[in-house]
Amino acid sequence: MVAPLRIHSLRTILTIGAALSPAAAFAQAVDYQALQATVGEPVTTSVTGTPQRASELPASATIITRDEIARSPARDVPGLLKTLAGIDVNRWTAGQTDVAVRGGVQTYNARLLVLVDGRQVYLDHYGMTDWNLLGVQLEEIQQIELVRGPANALYGFNAASGVVNIVTRRGGSTPSVTATAEAGDHGTSKLAASVLLPVTRAIGVKLAAGRTRADERAIPATLLRPERVFDVAGDQVSGDVDGTFGAVQVSLGAGHATNRQVEYLPSQLLSNQDYSSDTVHGTVTRDTAWGGLTLNGYVNWLDAEYGVGAGPGATDPIEYRNRIIVAQASSLVRLDTANTLRLGVEYRNNRLESDYQFAQRISYDVASANAMLDLRPVERVSFTVAGRLDRLWLHQSGAIVQPAFDDPAAFDRAFTRFSFNAALLIRTGGDGMLRINGGRGYQLPSLVNFGIRLPIITPAPVPIFIAGSPRIDPVTVWSGEVGYTHPLGAIKLEATAFATWTKDAIASPGDGLQTEFFLTPPPALVARFRAVGDYTSYGVELAASGTLARLTWRANYSWTHTDDRLPPTTLPIPYALAPQETTPVHKANLALGYEIGPVTLGGVARYTAATRQLAFSPTPQLLSYRVADAVALDARAGYRVTRAFELFVAGENLALAHGAAVSPIPADRRVRAGARLAL
């Protein structure tokens, strides 16, 4: 039985957002540490599924190394990503962050696939990433890999605008401990540790745990807010066992994470959420004379409570229980000394259970097959092409909630999509490299998009429901880019021009409540998630980096133009999607690092142009709020007391630029100090 809600709590709970479901993850038995140390630069498998040097990737990609993480003033993964070209990081609240690649800024961004060691941490119920629920500590990260542009041919439905793959360290031949303890203003505190232990010559264990706390930012009176606002709390623990037995590598692991925070839902309402996730995963790889075989599987569980503490008179929190099972097999075939073929198959089952949807259970199965061919016809030229076929079967089961607004048979639906990527790399004189690449991918509607059914209370004479639609189609994303990289002495120069076309973008109902009217029984109005239009993003990214004696530096500039053909943002705003005004046109970053003796200094200056962001006023009415342009300054100073022990102080937004968070809620300044142990 569904209890009615007040309109604000409904929206709070509601959710209304776009989403997509998770993409495939690849088993990764590659020893990144050893390979990086051997070839002298970071190595990744995130672009094609095969190991490649960072300087030879057939896509716009950036790798953040372990050393860079240790010296950065950032306190989490989005904080590390926010200084990269083409990246928008919106700190909507103290806990909620969205990362967008090349435009399309929105809450609950469903277009960026996030993986930890090839296993998705992207949450399928809404198609979003909770960056405080990744189940990974900065202390255990070997590197963070960002791939810009659709990568669906490798990862499936959810990599519509890019991929972030977080690679953790694996157990080696020597024990290792990395731990951080820090505290600061605004109730900020963190305890985190990662331990690597060799058990035998062949088996290693990794244990990691973390606890973070932070107060929420001050929410202006001009914004609608729940009666009670959660401060940020996150707790995580995980363990992995890795074994090497001749040419066979086995990895088994499990993790548990919890997170509480206040968030902007896709509807742009502020709501307290309480998340709990669990995962178990296993990988077996076998190296062969002709390549390798990988078997990979994992199960993720998520319990999510929406609208906790919305206010007196509100209903109990809305609970979603999501479970995903993924099984993957892939084979890497070295055709000869230069050419590689990769073949893979995947099956995933994804289900969402809740009282607030069409039926007790909404689920789908996806079967996929993919292939990638990497060719080097001549020394200076390489060509990569990848394709993937996904077939999805949608289902519903259990009791159907009445009144029902769809024919149950509409959920017995299947569709097929083909994604592809292609890239041409040409090495020019003087170690320059020209890259031309592009592809087509899809953003899958989330389980919520398909099946949510949420009543809201309004003064209207008939009840109003927010509902998903089983007929909603995947969002099509086309992309193309041209990039050129050239070293100039010790300076590396990069320039990229890109364009992305998004067709039939999915949006949450906004304040306009464009509704369908159902006569029987009883009469009701239904506002649905739906495809509301198209938008195009195009722009330029310029980047340079280098070293000068003890100084390391990195600078970039991004220009992003967004042209949307979406419902207008004139009042009443019908849908909570407006990438043209939410995406900053200009962004620039300058990062510096300096090391002298036991002292390390690091700083980042970030410029973000003014935007407008959607949020509800206390009335409540969905409005577009101006967020001022900002120059944010972050810094970190460390002093190594011994080779393994460092004291540090770090701060974010030191110049107190209110627009630095690119959120309707102004950014504050946060300073912290702590100690870091690395043995």
Add this chain to the structure above:
Amino acid sequence: MFKSWSSTGAVVVLGLAAPLSAELNVPIAARVVSFLQPPPSGTIAAAILFEPGNAASEAEASAIERSIGSGLAAGRSAIRARRLAVGAMGSLNGYNIAFVTTGLRAEQGGIAAAAAKSSVLTISSDPACVQASRCVVGITSTPKTQITVNRAAARAANIRFGSAFLMLVKEI
């Protein structure tokens, strides 16, 4: 099949001295060894092949010796090395790897034959040795680390590397 590694349990002292640009980058060479399939374990016996009286060869042999010291980690194993005059190398029996110093081009044919017979991994800073299929691995460090693996030489010595490693290096 690469022959099994001896296991002595000797205490390993890591020696990671930075090499001169013209000399073999021994730390990189040690990492290359760790990508052998199956992965080596225990102690890896290495011969530093040099030609007495050849200044360049002797200098590189000395540098390699210094880099390895009393033992150099290679994955879960450790390399222990000793000099071996090329004229006295015999069949290289008892060794797992051989560092081929510069100035031995006239001897590379014999070294390759001995290495193939005893399944010894040959590593050199001389690109010509690898190009000529006399050495299995070549390592150069300027302007950036470049590792070359000769497939024919590897097959001849029954040496196999992990596929992830081979996809990152230049295989000829």
